[in-house]
Amino acid sequence: RADEQLVVFAAASLKNALDEVNKACEKDVGEAAKISYAASSALAKQIEEGAPADIFVSADLDWMKYLSDKKLTKPDTEVKLLGNQIVLVAPKDSKAEVKVEKGFDLAKVIGDGKLAMGDFKAVPAGKYGKAALESLGVWSSVEGKVAQAENVRAALKLVATGEAAAGIVYQTDANAEKGVKVIGVFPEETHPPIVYPVAQTAESKDKDTPAFLKCLRSAKAGELFKAQGFTLLAPTQ
Amino acid sequence: MNWLLDLSPDEWNAVRLSIKVATVAMLVSLPIGIAVALLLARGRFWGKTLLNGIVHLPLILPPVVTGYLLLLAFGRRGPAGAFFADYFGLVFSFRWTGAALACGVMGFPLMVRAIRLSIEAVDRKLEAAAGTLGASPLWVFATVTLPLILPGMIAGAILSFAKAMGEFGATITFVSNIPNETQTLPSAIYTFTQVPGGDEGALRLTLISIVISMAALIASEVLARRVGRRMDIE
Amino acid sequence: MNWLLDLSPDEWNAVRLSIKVATVAMLVSLPIGIAVALLLARGRFWGKTLLNGIVHLPLILPPVVTGYLLLLAFGRRGPAGAFFADYFGLVFSFRWTGAALACGVMGFPLMVRAIRLSIEAVDRKLEAAAGTLGASPLWVFATVTLPLILPGMIAGAILSFAKAMGEFGATITFVSNIPNETQTLPSAIYTFTQVPGGDEGALRLTLISIVISMAALIASEVLARRVGRRMDIE
Amino acid sequence: MSVLVDIGHRQGGFSLEAAFESSGRLTALFGPSGSGKTSLINAIAGLIRPERGLIAVDGRVLVDTKEGVFVPRHKRRIGMVFQDARLFPHLSVAANLRYGRWFTPAAERYGDIPAVVELLGIGHLLDRRPAKLSGGEKQRVAIGRALLASPKLLLMDEPLASLDEARKAEILPYIERLRDETKIPIVYVSHSVAEVARLASDVVVMAQGKVAAAGPTTEIMQRLDLLSHEERVEGGAVLDTRVLHHDERFGMTVLGSPAGEIRVPYLRAIVGQPVRVRIRARDVMIATEQPHGLSALNVLAGRVAAIEPGEGAAIEVRIDCNGVTVMARITRQSQHALSLVSGRDVFAVIKTVSFDQANMAAAPKEQFDA
Amino acid sequence: MSVLVDIGHRQGGFSLEAAFESSGRLTALFGPSGSGKTSLINAIAGLIRPERGLIAVDGRVLVDTKEGVFVPRHKRRIGMVFQDARLFPHLSVAANLRYGRWFTPAAERYGDIPAVVELLGIGHLLDRRPAKLSGGEKQRVAIGRALLASPKLLLMDEPLASLDEARKAEILPYIERLRDETKIPIVYVSHSVAEVARLASDVVVMAQGKVAAAGPTTEIMQRLDLLSHEERVEGGAVLDTRVLHHDERFGMTVLGSPAGEIRVPYLRAIVGQPVRVRIRARDVMIATEQPHGLSALNVLAGRVAAIEPGEGAAIEVRIDCNGVTVMARITRQSQHALSLVSGRDVFAVIKTVSFDQANMAAAPKEQFDA
Ligand SMILES: Nc1ncnc2c1ncn2[C@@H]1O[C@H](COP(=O)(O)OP(=O)(O)OP(=O)(O)O)[C@@H](O)[C@H]1O
Ligand SMILES: Nc1ncnc2c1ncn2[C@@H]1O[C@H](COP(=O)(O)OP(=O)(O)OP(=O)(O)O)[C@@H](O)[C@H]1O
Ligand SMILES: [Mg+2]
Numbered sequence A: 001r002a003d004e005q006l007v008v009f010a011a012a013s014l015k016n017a018l019d020e021v022n023k024a025c026e027k028d029v030g031e032a033a034k035i036s037y038a039a040s041s042a043l044a045k046q047i048e049e050g051a052p053a054d055i056f057v058s059a060d061l062d063w064m065k066y067l068s069d070k071k072l073t074k075p076d077t078e079v080k081l082l083g084n085q086i087v088l089v090a091p092k093d094s095k096a097e098v099k100v101e102k103g104f105d106l107a108k109v110i111g112d113g114k115l116a117m118g119d120f121k122a123v124p125a126g127k128y129g130k131a132a133l134e135s136l137g138v139w140s141s142v143e144g145k146v147a148q149a150e151n152v153r154a155a156l157k158l159v160a161t162g163e164a165a166a167g168i169v170y171q172t173d174a175n176a177e178k179g180v181k182v183i184g185v186f187p188e189e190t191h192p193p194i195v196y197p198v199a200q201t202a203e204s205k206d207k208d209t210p211a212f213l214k215c216l217r218s219a220k221a222g223e224l225f226k227a228q229g230f231t232l233l234a235p236t237q
Numbered sequence B, C: 001m002n003w004l005l006d007l008s009p010d011e012w013n014a015v016r017l018s019i020k021v022a023t024v025a026m027l028v029s030l031p032i033g034i035a036v037a038l039l040l041a042r043g044r045f046w047g048k049t050l051l052n053g054i055v056h057l058p059l060i061l062p063p064v065v066t067g068y069l070l071l072l073a074f075g076r077r078g079p080a081g082a083f084f085a086d087y088f089g090l091v092f093s094f095r096w097t098g099a100a101l102a103c104g105v106m107g108f109p110l111m112v113r114a115i116r117l118s119i120e121a122v123d124r125k126l127e128a129a130a131g132t133l134g135a136s137p138l139w140v141f142a143t144v145t146l147p148l149i150l151p152g153m154i155a156g157a158i159l160s161f162a163k164a165m166g167e168f169g170a171t172i173t174f175v176s177n178i179p180n181e182t183q184t185l186p187s188a189i190y191t192f193t194q195v196p197g198g199d200e201g202a203l204r205l206t207l208i209s210i211v212i213s214m215a216a217l218i219a220s221e222v223l224a225r226r227v228g229r230r231m232d233i234e
Numbered sequence D, E: 001m002s003v004l005v006d007i008g009h010r011q012g013g014f015s016l017e018a019a020f021e022s023s024g025r026l027t028a029l030f031g032p033s034g035s036g037k038t039s040l041i042n043a044i045a046g047l048i049r050p051e052r053g054l055i056a057v058d059g060r061v062l063v064d065t066k067e068g069v070f071v072p073r074h075k076r077r078i079g080m081v082f083q084d085a086r087l088f089p090h091l092s093v094a095a096n097l098r099y100g101r102w103f104t105p106a107a108e109r110y111g112d113i114p115a116v117v118e119l120l121g122i123g124h125l126l127d128r129r130p131a132k133l134s135g136g137e138k139q140r141v142a143i144g145r146a147l148l149a150s151p152k153l154l155l156m157d158e159p160l161a162s163l164d165e166a167r168k169a170e171i172l173p174y175i176e177r178l179r180d181e182t183k184i185p186i187v188y189v190s191h192s193v194a195e196v197a198r199l200a201s202d203v204v205v206m207a208q209g210k211v212a213a214a215g216p217t218t219e220i221m222q223r224l225d226l227l228s229h230e231e232r233v234e235g236g237a238v239l240d241t242r243v244l245h246h247d248e249r250f251g252m253t254v255l256g257s258p259a260g261e262i263r264v265p266y267l268r269a270i271v272g273q274p275v276r277v278r279i280r281a282r283d284v285m286i287a288t289e290q291p292h293g294l295s296a297l298n299v300l301a302g303r304v305a306a307i308e309p310g311e312g313a314a315i316e317v318r319i320d321c322n323g324v325t326v327m328a329r330i331t332r333q334s335q336h337a338l339s340l341v342s343g344r345d346v347f348a349v350i351k352t353v354s355f356d357q358a359n360m361a362a363a364p365k366e367q368f369d370a
């Protein structure tokens, strides 16, 4: 039963890392958690409707705030766990070369193609990307060429298949995709910090929850997260 | 072959769960689908257009919306959810039963349409003849209408099953993606697509899903052909 | 009412685009659907099971997978995409045509099933009679079979239309979500659902989508009833 | 044992306004195509809900629009043989036959499957599907199916129309037995004067949705005016007689009637048994003197009761043979040659072989019981 | 103008092995239910592909399994009236009628819609859908539809079975006209001896999937052995005669035949016109001396050619009347009483009114042209 086991609701992009962490932590926690991966939005709404989740790991701060505003998380357990970077990618065979800086000629890189990114209203990576382009002053020059994908992975696929001329995705995704190459990294200060927060839900009853939260911040978990390209925002314990 | 079947326990569970969910969704919605198709094909009542609309809703709405509406209605706090929990001890939220519900609902318009088309093609004169032979409307239905619409029922059932094997949006929105509980094949496939290096896993599960559905499809065709051969058109 | 229709220009475009996409998807897939349904209902050829399987694929696969396969095949670099671009000047990627393609493909199994059921219910003796009156197989089809399967065609068309109004996963994966070009209603709704506090916007667009689909549904029912009344069963 | 119908119903441009009452064992509905025969029995069976009126079978009210009574068809226990066979395509012939039996309380069943199968000659078809039967075979199965439902009233809509003469002749005696040996009234739609004359105790003549005439067969059959030109060929007198004795030597049966003895081909009937014979007007000659050296064996003495104009060259002569009317159709030329006038003593001459099986049958019993 | 069929075909347990050739204008297929009549014409129409054999119409090979010839049905220009009407349910009656015309080259069309509508009495039905027609109405429309496709061969599968006598009589002359005035051969399935005798130039008798006999109607109709017991009632001689003169006074027509003059009810025919009459054996009496004071007007002198045993009390007497055979059915008692033996001079006595319209018709032309 889901009720008897620790249940973690986590943003889907964390799957690789969290699966390994879960395995590594099994001994310390006493059991393996069940992890349900989906879009942060869906998970947040499910928790709102009484989902039997003990821990919520969101891909952005907005959905965590959505829950904490409704008193559905335990505020004292909320931690900014991981960080990430967004990068500009192009298809592997692309000849585009560019330096990401204020006013750089992104439009030229795109040409008459498209710039793929996550839905910039809904998908965190999209939101960060748009903010970065705005602060670099190039948003208006490419706004009409943006193809918004359902999620950042779909955006990555659009670039990998050569469908889009360029894309803005997480560093973690870009590293592992052979079909694309990174042609630039967006400086951290150009966009709001990319944060994966974690918190225990208000209705969490499973006794192992604190142990799992603790393990998430352990050194060995940190190594595993870093191996997937994430940065650690919370000090390891 | 080895590569294809070299699945993790969670993946095996997803396969098993998907078959269970699709089968239950199909079987449970079949009688309801027949009833609704009958109402729509034969009934003359005030809210018929409305009923027809409601049946089609899952088709019209983005799956995510359907899933969300199910969450609101059948969730732990939803009115329908409370009703079923109280009176039948049947809990949908974050259980495989909820996945079956979501799949059943998503496949419902397809099933109803197929059955309804079959019902509309039935020669009502045969039913009249059965009536004069002493069969009450219920018996007429069971012994004449039902056998005559069998091809439509089979078609409807297989559509529902296939839809359930592919349904993702409503399911993951409604009951999330909990391994061994609500993680169906499509959800597992989705999870793979969301991470670097997941493509192979996604492909593998997709192939398994196709194999299962194709087997069901062929079985249904064979069944339908046998039924059809028996009947021909008089 | 004001609240409902107080849409941003992008939203209006999404409404208009969705209607266009759904209509085109329905109209273009109808003749193909009829042909495939005929093949499946009447044909006896080697690859029939395979064809049947392929037709059902979009139902079986998670929409995202279908969208990705479309991307691979009909994308700028895909073989089918190149073919259509070179020979017909028809580009799908990031165009509304691609959205229509995705919607058409997703609705195709539903359409084919409905038409096929109708074809299987046609009394072939009537076709034989038409043949003796001098009608070639093509004419028999046009003047006897086609009118007799009209209810199934209407049902298939409306299923395809409704599906297109709700299709999201394959569309957004294949042609992404470009306002005014590929942002259909479901994409717009999806965006709203992904933002905290977007529920109201999602609800508004959902209601609009429902109204449109219901109108189409009622129109199809009226049409089918008129056709049906004309015919009865002899 | 009676059928009472008084209904009004419109369908499209056609309006049915029919009232009749029959306590006969077999009531024939007779009339041209489109006169409303099928509509009428559909109303009796409960397949049409008439706009107004009353239908009662055997005292049981099935429809009474004034009282809002409408017994559903499956509770009427009315068997129906349709003009189109309407077999269940998904069931084998055997299962089609058994169908109605499921719904009949065991105590009320009559007839048994092997007998009906044997009679209708459908034993070799039992495992087939209806789609693989010829037209006549379908209709035979349909008759069997209706019979085996053990109905309390049997409606038959031209059940023999698509059967050949041999099959018809085989099935007719069974219908007669049904009529005589069970208590089930039968309403029988037919185009055939011969069938009607042979089977019916009562006839209802339909024309354009209305009842043109109704009454006992013997009376109606004499009213040649009710028949169309072509049907008139079949018209004539219907006599109810009894078997006097058999003539073994020549294979004949001698029937007694008030008109005198009538010699007919051998009949399987015991002495004293009632037999109905139809003497078609066209088969009757008139002689003014006892004929000699003529093969015709039946010579009935009588007196010309009336001479009615016929069609074309023919006249219809009504001959009163000791209280029984025999009709003769002869030419005006013969009338002239024989100087026939009303009141003249004549002989009605009838060949023995004109009494073919189709014209003779066990008389409906009540005619005699009454 | 000929039909040549020689095919073998199995369906289920039934096997059809039929060969016949007919250059008659109207070839009747006659046989009991299930004997394969429908299967045979289905093969001619191209609805069944026979396993082996040859079918040719008018010299045009339609099927030749040896050569692999199989002309598709729509290129055969063979009109068919089905046992079940098979009207198009989605089309009005008018559109059903017009259907075949679309596919007929204008130059090859014959017949016109108003005339056919008028003839079949379906003018008031034109706007209806088939579902709202009575059984007979459907069949009439089906006949019209086939006719209006202007076929080169017309197949009719018991087209009149569900029509009443009046309609039958109305339609029969039109079929005769079709037979005589156009060049279209007709193959006509019927259960009715009367219809066959009246219409057919040639008859093919089917039994259990095989051709039991085939030949000109006049010959086949005398072979009473081919008829079942019940059909024998209808058997007799078919005579081809010519109109000699009309007797205006008594409304009669006098026909000339080698056997002598035959007086029949007035016929709409010009002097010299060929007329075929059927004289049923049951209608013929035998007299050993010229009768007196008898209403029967036709007395043909002849000689007993043969006496054949009949059924039961009856015998069949073949009378040679100056080279023409007339059949008489009388009782053995009469034979005994009249001491009838082969070679004896007798008179065949026939009532004028036994020549009813159904037994007389314009003879198929070629019988005379030949
Ligand atoms: N559903 C209907 N709607 C309108 N008119 C109808 C309908 N069914 C039958 N009719 C008409 O009603 C009349 C009577 O039909 P019915 O079938 O009772 O005739 P019938 O006497 O049985 O004829 P037949 O001997 O040809 O079967 C016909 O003129 C027919 O056209
Ligand atoms: N599709 C079929 N498969 C197997 N047997 C068949 C099929 N169709 C007909 N038969 C059989 O073939 C035989 C001949 O049928 P057909 O319809 O030719 O007879 P018919 O002479 O037209 O009879 P009817 O006068 O009753 O219409 C019948 O015994 C019938 O049962
Ligand atoms: Mg009728």
Ligand SMILES: [Mg+2]
Residues within 6 Å of the ligand: D134, D135, D136, E037, E038, E039, E083, E157
């Ligand atoms: Mg037949």
